[in-house]
Amino acid sequence: MASQGLQQSILGLIRDVPDYPKPGVLFKDITPLLDDSAAFQAVVTAMAEAAGDVTKVVGLEARGFLLAAPVALALGVGVVPVRKSGKLPSETYAETYDLEYGTATIEIHRDALRPGDRVLIVDDVLATGGTAAAAASLVRKSGAEAAGLSVLMELTFLDGRDRLTDLPIHTLVAV
Numbered sequence: 001m002a003s004q005g006l007q008q009s010i011l012g013l014i015r016d017v018p019d020y021p022k023p024g025v026l027f028k029d030i031t032p033l034l035d036d037s038a039a040f041q042a043v044v045t046a047m048a049e050a051a052g053d054v055t056k057v058v059g060l061e062a063r064g065f066l067l068a069a070p071v072a073l074a075l076g077v078g079v080v081p082v083r084k085s086g087k088l089p090s091e092t093y094a095e096t097y098d099l100e101y102g103t104a105t106i107e108i109h110r111d112a113l114r115p116g117d118r119v120l121i122v123d124d125v126l127a128t129g130g131t132a133a134a135a136a137s138l139v140r141k142s143g144a145e146a147a148g149l150s151v152l153m154e155l156t157f158l159d160g161r162d163r164l165t166d167l168p169i170h171t172l173v174a175v
């Protein structure tokens with residue numbers, strides 16, 4: 001978890017949007033945080049400091065990209081996109097999974113990672129854990145090690161951690 005001060009700052013900059021994208025979902029909108037450069041910088045620094053010894057950062061489309069790229073730059077390693085199905089131009093590995101509000105397929109380029117890579121997966125929100133579990137599976141299909149998952153916010157009531165018992169998880173705030 002982040003320091004108390006950073007947690008308060010993050011919580012104050014995440015907007016709750018009821019019934020988006022469908023009734024019953026309380027959507028956590030991170031756009032106010034992204035628009036606050038001091039808070040955004042503090043989030044990126046905290047994620048990078050917790051990363052450990054990794055050789056690549058994998059960012060999850062779409063909001064994960066906004067965090068993964070600056071974290072990778074802060075760590076001095078490359079960033080690899082995991083994209084929704086059909087968006088990557090070259091050969092891919094694919095995984096289909098359930099979301100809090102639907103199902104999705106994500107993909108990674110087959111040549112993006114290699115054996116020996118220690119990979120930090122970065123996303124904005126950990127909810128049911130389906131996306132992160134699918135991403136970890138793509139990393140392992142690529143022959144690399146899923147070294148950890150770093151998220152800005154964890155929705156603990158959805159028990160995403162229970163699906164990710166083999167992945168160290170770092171969360172800046174939990175609600």
Ligand SMILES: O=P(O)(O)OC[C@H]1O[C@H](OP(=O)(O)OP(=O)(O)O)[C@H](O)[C@@H]1O
Binds near residue numbers: 123124128131132160
């Ligand atoms: O833990 P889970 O239940 O899998 O949910 C978390 C995922 O859901 C959201 O992505 P979404 O698929 O809405 O995509 P977006 O970032 O493109 O909006 C969020 O950015 C995470 O990637």
Ligand SMILES: Nc1ncnc2[nH]cnc12
Binds near residue numbers: 025029
């Ligand atoms: N409630 C939520 N808010 C934002 N992103 C999410 N991803 C899955 N559930 C979410």
